[in-house]
Amino acid sequence: xxxxxxxxxxxxxxxxxxxxxxxxxxxxxxxxxxxxxxxxxxxxxxxxxxxxxxxxxxxxxxxxxxxxxxxxxxxxxxxxxxxxxxxxxxxxxxxxxxxxxxxxxxxxxxxxxxxxxxxxxxxxxxxxxxxxxxxxxxxxxxxxxxxxxxxxxxxxxxxxxxxxxxxxxxxxxxxxxxxxxxxxxxxxxxxxxxxxxxxxxxxxxxxxxxxxxxxxxxxxxxxxxxxxxxxxxxxxxxxxxxxxxxxxxxxxxxxxxxxxxxxxxxxxxxxxxxxxxxxxxx
Numbered sequence: 001x002x003x004x005x006x007x008x009x010x011x012x013x014x015x016x017x018x019x020x021x022x023x024x025x026x027x028x029x030x031x032x033x034x035x036x037x038x039x040x041x042x043x044x045x046x047x048x049x050x051x052x053x054x055x056x057x058x059x060x061x062x063x064x065x066x067x068x069x070x071x072x073x074x075x076x077x078x079x080x081x082x083x084x085x086x087x088x089x090x091x092x093x094x095x096x097x098x099x100x101x102x103x104x105x106x107x108x109x110x111x112x113x114x115x116x117x118x119x120x121x122x123x124x125x126x127x128x129x130x131x132x133x134x135x136x137x138x139x140x141x142x143x144x145x146x147x148x149x150x151x152x153x154x155x156x157x158x159x160x161x162x163x164x165x166x167x168x169x170x171x172x173x174x175x176x177x178x179x180x181x182x183x184x185x186x187x188x189x190x191x192x193x194x195x196x197x198x199x200x201x202x203x204x205x206x207x208x209x210x211x212x213x214x215x216x217x218x219x220x221x222x223x224x225x226x227x228x229x230x231x232x233x234x235x236x237x238x239x240x241x242x243x244x245x246x247x248x249x250x251x252x253x254x255x256x257x258x259x260x261x262x263x264x265x266x267x268x269x270x271x272x273x274x275x276x277x278x279x280x281x282x
Contacts, residue, residue: 006031115277116216119150119162124222151274153266155258159183163278165204165214166264167248168241172207174249182206191229201226203238210237217242243279251280 002021004013013031015021023029030038062070071083109118150162155169158181172179182203193199205212211234215223220242230238250258255278258264259271266274 004029006034008034115151116219120219120222151266151270151277153264153270153274155264161204162214162216163274164216164243164248167243167250168205168212168214168246170250170258171246177207180206182211187211189226189229189233191225193225199225203230210239213238213240215240215242217244248280250278252278254280 002015002018004015004021004024005011006013007028008030011031011033013024013029015024029035058064068084068087071080075083106118106122109121112118113121151166152159152161153166154160155166156173158169158179160166160169169179171177182205184202187203187206188200189203190198190200203211204214211230213227213230215227220227220240227240230240252275255264255274259266
């Protein structure tokens with residue numbers, strides 16, 4: 001639940017979805033009551049769009065009536081039958097009969113493009129909904145553990161945001177390479193996006209004095225602004241590794257073993273996603 005204060009009456013506006021809340025903040029929308037009052041000021045009484053409180057509830061001529069009943073009274077038999085057929089056809093796509101029922105756009109993108117590109121498309125889509133740059137409350141802060149659509153968890157208590165990052169941590173641990181998180185303000189990187197908005201991001205890991213960013217090879221073109229900012233900030237100490245720079249040693253069986261040993265933990269619901277999407281090659 002998200003709450004925004006109406007700029008006129010100062011009462012709370014409650015939104016069930018973040019998308020609606022962000023949109024309301026962007027346009028500084030007012031509550032329904034104030035909106036109706038504003039509309040009434042600009043319209044003559046009893047004209048189209050005028051909101052009259054005396055027609056609320058039982059005073060409304062449509063109160064307790066079904067549209068089918070209205071059609072039966074208003075139209076001849078032939079027109080009534082055609083309207084009912086049209087209504088029945090549209091009803092086939094409601095609820096569980098709808099092809100998108102209980103599906104999210106991220107699920108459709110995952111089936112169509114694969115999980116890596118789907119996650120990037122979802123991130124880009126969310127960024128268009130939110131407040132940009134320094135106006136964003138999350139500006140300069142590491143992403144929340146539950147944010148994003150990547151498969152997340154902990155390997156030896158070190159947090160990862162994708163299966164590729166998990167594979168990299170495993171590779172470092174197997175080869176006794178010291179690795180720690182770079183998600184701190186000490187390693188914050190600032191850059192400008194394509195719209196010249198101020199952005200920040202935190203690299204993934206630190207190996208001794210080397211700053212490491214882990215990215216699937218096919219997503220590199222989507223992150224060139226971030227990557228270039230990393231090179232400007234750290235020079236040769238900044239490295240970008242893809243799945244072609246180290247072996248992916250954890251297969252499905254190994255993943256199950258690591259989870260059973262407690263070495264590997266996932267955020268809720270991501271274990272099943274990991275089993276489905278794990279990639280393995282040496």
